[in-house]
Amino acid sequence: MAELPSSIEKKGLFKLVLTFHCVVSSLRVGVSAVQSADSTYGFTELPLQSQNLDVQRPYDVPVEQRFSFCGGVYRLWVFADDKPHTPTSPTKPRTEIRISGYDYSSGVWQFEGHAFVPNRTTGVAIMQILLAAHGATTLAITVSNGQLMYYQSQVLDSDIYDRWFKLNVIHDMDAHKVIVFIDGVQKLEVMDRGGHSHYFKCGVYAQRNGSYYMESLWKHIKIFKLLMQ
Template structure:
């Protein structure tokens, strides 16, 4: 083997090692999780109690479209909460273990002050985490900015809750963008759609969802 052949062999070896390293480091947030089968019965739509479902929700070509107005009624006549049109994942409430929500979301320009994804339930307060859109930014509740420039584009979001370790992690497009402690154990479940914040909301709020999945880590 001459000098050029030796150099070429070394280059090939280096490329193989580099590719293997990249593959090993590039992990998907769903790795190690088991996909939990969902049916239509797992999707409960909460909407203003005085309007028909089709006036606040549609499902076409695999896309859930949910919208609400600032002066809408709550989802229940006995509730004092803000207006919402949300998908409440039913039949998969949890109180322990590691669970994950995955979906592709779309928020049209102009929607602001709307919770698009949450984990309901906690020992401290009503929710474990709320992800809101303000002016195209995603915020943790109304505080820390998690991501920007989210209007008018589809984005993949993964939300992992490790109840036993007491933490929650958010991924966008497979990249971790946020992590925090949870609010303690409780009767927990995932919700997505639009739920108006207590203040600083747009009159019209909408989000769209497709490819919604729930995962659980086993073992």
């Protein structure tokens, strides 16, 4: 993608794109028109290799018993009685892709991925931004009885099961904001939870009232950054 001539113009374009999303959504135009907007416009895609995808899974099982990659699709699953990812961790079971090599402490970053959550997977976080001033995360996208949610406080989509959907998450550390798009439609804009360093994760991480079996599938995972000059 062609780079903009200055950091001021890039910041202005970023704000213009977000304003466009809000205006279009508020006018309630057709879904196809809303989806034509691209939250990654003005961003630069960063190279993502296998070494950038660190799979965290229960420490006592081989990775292939909780993770597979076939036909461009990452499949991650975990059971409610699985062990944590390290012997000393007090956390709940997880199988997650931790994006490595792109930890960030400033700037504007974006995660993109297409996700699929099968019916009966519930009580689970499928995407997170790790680390905060207080608490473990500055964002958690969860699934509860077919609803896609911001933590457990706000519904982002009421019918998420058994279909592919596109998830874009922007973290603007300069403005301390997190913005979430589902299928190209802005669903959330909140203040982040502070902290000096962050990274992205996706997969399945057990939460309260979780199902015994939890699974999510991912494809087209990408990382973007708004580059400045």
